[in-house]
Amino acid sequence: MDVAFLFLMVIGFLTIGVPIAISLGLSSIIFLMVFSDSSLGSVAQTLFNAFAGHFTLLAIPFFILASVFMSTGGVAQRIIRFAIACVGHFRGGLAIASVFACMLFAALSGSSPATVVAIGSIVIAGMVQVGYKKDFAAGVICNAGTLGILIPPSIVMVVYASAVDVSVGRMFLAGVIPGLLAGLMLMIGIYIYARYRGLPAQEWAGIKEIIASGRDASWGLLLIVIILGGIYGGVFTPTEAAAVAAIYAYFVANFVYKDMGPLKGEGDQRHSFLRRPHTLLTVFVHPDTKHALLDAGKTTIMLLFIIANALILKHVLTEEQIPQSIAAAMLDAGFGPVMFLVLVNVILLIGGQFMEPSGLIVIVAPLVFPIAIDLGIDPIHLGIIMVVNMEIGMITPPVGLNLFVTSGVTGMPMVRVVKAALPWLGIMFIFLIIVTYIPWISTFMPTALMGPEIIIK
Amino acid sequence: MHYQPTTSLGRVVNQIEETLIALILGLMTVITFVNVVARYVFNDNILWALETTVFLFAWLVLLGASYCVKIHAHLGVDVVLNAVSPATQRILGLIAVGCCLAFSLLLLIGSWNYWAPFAALPMLDGTLNDQAWYEVNDIPMPAFLTFLEDAMNEGEAYEKIPRFIPYAALPIGLALLTFRFAQLAWAIATGKTDRIIAAHEAEDLIDDTAKEE
Numbered sequence: 001m002d003v004a005f006l007f008l009m010v011i012g013f014l015t016i017g018v019p020i021a022i023s024l025g026l027s028s029i030i031f032l033m034v035f036s037d038s039s040l041g042s043v044a045q046t047l048f049n050a051f052a053g054h055f056t057l058l059a060i061p062f063f064i065l066a067s068v069f070m071s072t073g074g075v076a077q078r079i080i081r082f083a084i085a086c087v088g089h090f091r092g093g094l095a096i097a098s099v100f101a102c103m104l105f106a107a108l109s110g111s112s113p114a115t116v117v118a119i120g121s122i123v124i125a126g127m128v129q130v131g132y133k134k135d136f137a138a139g140v141i142c143n144a145g146t147l148g149i150l151i152p153p154s155i156v157m158v159v160y161a162s163a164v165d166v167s168v169g170r171m172f173l174a175g176v177i178p179g180l181l182a183g184l185m186l187m188i189g190i191y192i193y194a195r196y197r198g199l200p201a202q203e204w205a206g207i208k209e210i211i212a213s214g215r216d217a218s219w220g221l222l223l224i225v226i227i228l229g230g231i232y233g234g235v236f237t238p239t240e241a242a243a244v245a246a247i248y249a250y251f252v253a254n255f256v257y258k259d260m261g262p263l264k265g266e267g268d269q270r271h272s273f274l275r276r277p278h279t280l281l282t283v284f285v286h287p288d289t290k291h292a293l294l295d296a297g298k299t300t301i302m303l304l305f306i307i308a309n310a311l312i313l314k315h316v317l318t319e320e321q322i323p324q325s326i327a328a329a330m331l332d333a334g335f336g337p338v339m340f341l342v343l344v345n346v347i348l349l350i351g352g353q354f355m356e357p358s359g360l361i362v363i364v365a366p367l368v369f370p371i372a373i374d375l376g377i378d379p380i381h382l383g384i385i386m387v388v389n390m391e392i393g394m395i396t397p398p399v400g401l402n403l404f405v406t407s408g409v410t411g412m413p414m415v416r417v418v419k420a421a422l423p424w425l426g427i428m429f430i431f432l433i434i435v436t437y438i439p440w441i442s443t444f445m446p447t448a449l450m451g452p453e454i455i456i457k
Numbered sequence: 458m459h460y461q462p463t464t465s466l467g468r469v470v471n472q473i474e475e476t477l478i479a480l481i482l483g484l485m486t487v488i489t490f491v492n493v494v495a496r497y498v499f500n501d502n503i504l505w506a507l508e509t510t511v512f513l514f515a516w517l518v519l520l521g522a523s524y525c526v527k528i529h530a531h532l533g534v535d536v537v538l539n540a541v542s543p544a545t546q547r548i549l550g551l552i553a554v555g556c557c558l559a560f561s562l563l564l565l566i567g568s569w570n571y572w573a574p575f576a577a578l579p580m581l582d583g584t585l586n587d588q589a590w591y592e593v594n595d596i597p598m599p600a601f602l603t604f605l606e607d608a609m610n611e612g613e614a615y616e617k618i619p620r621f622i623p624y625a626a627l628p629i630g631l632a633l634l635t636f637r638f639a640q641l642a643w644a645i646a647t648g649k650t651d652r653i654i655a656a657h658e659a660e661d662l663i664d665d666t667a668k669e670e
Contacts, residue, residue, distance in 0.1 A: 017538045017553045019531035019654050021522075026560040040567030044627055047564065048571075051515035055507070058514055061482060062489070236493060243489035293479035300482065301521035302530050308518065356532055398536040 003322050006031045010313075011354075020356055024363075025309035028316045036319070046315045050308035055239065056162035060110075060155050060303065062242030065296040066223070067109035069249035072292060074259035075220035076118040079104045082213040087187075088202035092194025094130060095140050096187045097202075098123040102144035103183040104217075106151035107224045108249075110158070112394050113405045116145030120409045130200055134410065136193075139420035142406040143428060144186055146391035149357065151179035153227055153242070156390055159307060159358040160383045163314070163365040168238040169231045170446040174380045175387065177441050182388075182431050189427045219252045232449060250289075255279075260288040303358060310362035318366060327371040337375045341436050344368050344382075345389060352393020356401075360393070361386055377439075384442040388432050395421050395428070460528040474524045481517045485510050508595040512623040519630030526557075526637040526653070533654030546651050553653055554642040561635040568627035575621035577609060592617040 006027055013023035025047075032038045051057070070076070083101035090096055101119050109115055120141040127137035149156040152172035161168040193199070214221075227245050230236040236244060254261035258270040262279040265271055273279065283289060317323060330340065347368075351360045365386065372382045394402040397418050407417045435441055462471045492506035525531050538546055570580045577589040589609045598615045606614055609621070644650045 013553075013556055014534045015537050016549045016556075017533055017535060017652050017654055018556045019533045021531060022557050022560045023533075025564070026556055029560065029563050039570065040563055041571040042567075044564060044567035044571040044631075047568075048515060048519075048624065048627055051518065052511050055511065058485075058489075058510060061514065061517070062486060065482065065486060235497075240489060240493050243486050244493060246486050247490045289483075290476070290479045293482050294475050297478035297482045297517065297521060298525065298528075298530055301478070301518050301525050302532060304514075304518045305522045305525070306532070354534060399532075399534055 002031070002035055002320065003317075006313075006316070014354060020359055021306040021309040024306070024313045024359065028309070028312045031316055038319070043312060046312050047308055050311045051304075054162050054311075056158055056168055057304070057307065059153075059158050059168065059239040059242040061296065061300040062239065062246045063110040063153055063155055063158070064299050064303075065293070066242065066246040066249045067111060067114050068292045068296045068299075069246065069253045069260075070105075070108050070220065070223070071114060071118040072253060072260050072288075074253070074257045075108065075217070075249075076101075076105060077122060078213070078217040078220060078257075080119065080122055082210070082217040084202060085205050085209045085213045089204040090191060090194075091201045092190050092199040093202045094123070094127050095132065095137065095190045095194070095199070098127070098137075098141060099144040099183055099186050099190065102141070102147055103151060103179065104221065106148040106179065107153075108220060109148055110153040110155040112146045112148035112391070113401045115148035116141055116402050116405045117409060120145065120406060124410055130202075132199060134412065135416065135420040138406050138410045138412060138417055139422070139424050140186070140190060141409075142395055142402050142417060142421040143424040144183070145402050145405075146394050146428070147179055147183060149394075150175050150182060150384075150387055150391060152176065153238075153245075154387065155303070156357050156361060156387055157383065158238070159361050160365055160386060163362050164369045164379060164383075166379050166383065167450075170380050170450055171383050172228065172231065172238070173446040173449055174384050174442045176445050178384055178388065178431075178435050181434070181441065182428070185427050185431055186424065189424065219256050223248060223252075254283050254286075254288075260292070261286050264288075303356075306356055306359040307362055310359040313363055314366055317363070323367050323370050326367060327374060330371055331374060335371075335375075337377055338437075340368075340371060340375055341377070341385065344372075344385065345432065345436060348386060348389035349392060349396075352390055353396055354399050355393075356399070357390035357393060361390065378443050380446055381439040381442045385432075385436050388428075388435050392425070392428050392432060395425055474521075474527075478517065478521050478524065481513050485513045485517070488513075505596040508593060512593075512596075512626075515623070516626045516630075519626040520633065522630060523633035523637040526634065526641060529650075529652075529654065531654055533652075535652065535654060538652055543651070547645065547648070550645045550651050550653070551642070554638060554645055557638045557653060558635065558642060561631055561638050565628065565631040565635055568631045572621065572624050572628050575619070575624055577621075589619060589621065591620040593620055593623060 009027035009030060010023050013026060014020065029043055032043065080097070080101045083097040083104065084094065087093055087096045087100055098119060101123065102115055105115050105119055124134070124137045124141055128134050152175045154172070154175060157171040157175060158168055161171050223245055226248060227241050230241040230244065231238055253259060255263065255273055258264050261283050263271045263273060263276065348360070348364060351364060369379065369382070372379065394400050397403060403414060403417050403421065407414050410417070460471065462468045488506050488510050492503045495501050495503050538549060541549070566581060573580050574586040574588040575591055577587045579585045590613070592615055594617065596618050598618050602618065605619060606612060609619060641653060
């Protein structure tokens with residue numbers, strides 16, 4: 001009963017417009033004051049330990065920063081050119097290429113809204129130009145953008161790994177096959193729709209264009225190798241990989257693509273580094289650098305303040321032994337793995353409508369994790385199911401981050417974006433069911449490359 | 458939505474806040490990166506790198522939270538707010554900001570009580586529980602801080618920096634947060650704004666992309 005009170009408070013605060021982070025934190029504090037004898041000091045300690053005690057979370061600001069440099073650094077544009085060269089000649093090719101570009105960008109960035117903005121702000125206008133319907137273009141991007149959190153690196157996966165203590169590396173690997181599968185399903189859906197509706201195809205630009213555009217984009221795409229290769233080659237921890245990625249992206253943006261920083265001239269003009277070698281030092285104090293850092297800083301603060309407060313709530317839940325009592329109740333009720341997973345999906349889908357993904361994962365993961373282990377469900381598989389649910393949460397109202405971003409990028413009203421995204425949401429639902437009931441899709445890569453998961457109870 | 462300070466004091470404060478956020482995040486990245494380089498190129502781990510980064514991380518978020526209140530960057534649900542009349546909106550806004558103030562005040566009390574012993578200061582109920590000899594794990598004591606040993610630790614040397622330094626982010630951050638919420642409460646009460654939360658971070662993202670194009 002107490003728990004119901006806790007969650008009712010959270011929902012109540014959210015409804016009247018209290019920020020998510022404060023709703024979580026305040027509910028936990030009130031709950032502790034009413035039902036237990038913990039001191040306010042211990043809550044403050046939990047808040048500080050959200051940072052001092054969770055080294056994995058440290059990867060988040062670095063991934064956000066790398067992503068900011070990548071989106072301001074013109075990487076998106078080059079990736080799109082490469083994607084169009086590869087698949088643009090199919091029917092509906094521009095839309096298929098957009099999905100492909102979203103997948104590539106997702107492999108550089110760990111966030112879905114960032115993917116929508118980076119790719120969507122360029123391709124939606126392009127699709128409308130060659131005669132696609134704007135609603136169609138917006139719907140496709142809104143959905144394909146969610147791949148940002150499924151294809152590694154992924155901020156939501158870092159949060160899950162840190163909430164239940166599984167390896168970030170394993171989670172990242174587990175996202176590879178589902179990510180490719182989801183992208184492929186969207187592309188097939190688009191292709192069928194395009195045949196049916198007679199959407200135009202781009203001209204085949206030839207192998208030469210693929211090679212040329214691929215070479216141009218390769219500086220950006222090399223980041224995938226640095227991040228994944230670095231983690232699995234045992235060179236860096238995920239946190240270090242993220243920091244290296246941020247520094248690398250910074251130099252590519254400033255000195256290779258020159259789309260920001262001291263070598264960017266007026267308009268299309270770019271200065272030569274050899275003529276201005278001093279820029280190697282002045283770049284650190286360039287206004288663009290500060291602007292990008294501040295941008296990434298804002299997103300980090302906003303996100304981590306939610307996560308830190310969700311960790312306070314998690315602390316309350318574990319202290320009150322709530323996960324254990326829920327687990328016992330569910331096992332007594334005779335829930336098997338199949339029913340349990342249905343339930344997890346329903347909880348997350350409903351929760352995902354109202355909550356920010358990372359915060360929701362911090363709260364729900366510890367609740368369902370012990371049950372999943374008891375039922376013999378692989379923790380990595382459970383993680384991927386959660387991530388896919390969060391993807392769907394991002395494209396369903398009222399709190400669908402991707403919907404908001406798409407509406408902003410296109411200038412379309414929210415209701416129209418929701419309708420535009422709806423048909424493709426169906427594909428994501430089918431995908432969710434496939435991922436939920438075929439664990440192999442998630443567990444194959446990590447098991448093959450890192451050995452079987454050892455579960456310590 | 459971009460925050461534009463209106464007074465000259467506001468501009469200075471805004472500059473300080475923005476520079477600090479950028480600087481802390483930049484430092485975190487550089488320290489982590491340099492540690493990787495040190496490990497592979499010089500075969501030497503910087504022992505204090507991880508702990509420093511973690512403390513900077515805490516500073517970034519705890520101090521930055523108040524800045525995000527100022528620029529309305531905190532996420533929330535606004536479906537209900539958008540559905541009701543302006544009068545109701547204002548009442549709900551006042552209740553909501555009251556909740557925020559309650560949160561930050563309660564945590565400010567908690568932060569003080571948690572931090573004060575480390576700084577050899579009395580807790581709010583007057584109990585003095587001197588724990589100023591607590592140190593962090595890895596960060597060595599720099600020479601310019603040794604004056605603290607006389608002031609805080611009865612002349613005894615600190616090998617690592619004392620714990621009250623990094624943990625000061627808690628009381629300072631929560632005090633700033635309380636101040637920003639109080640400001641916001643005033644703005645809602647006088648009708649200058651009607652809500653705490655951002656319509657969405659989306660606007661900000663798009664704003665920035667639009668500028669770069």
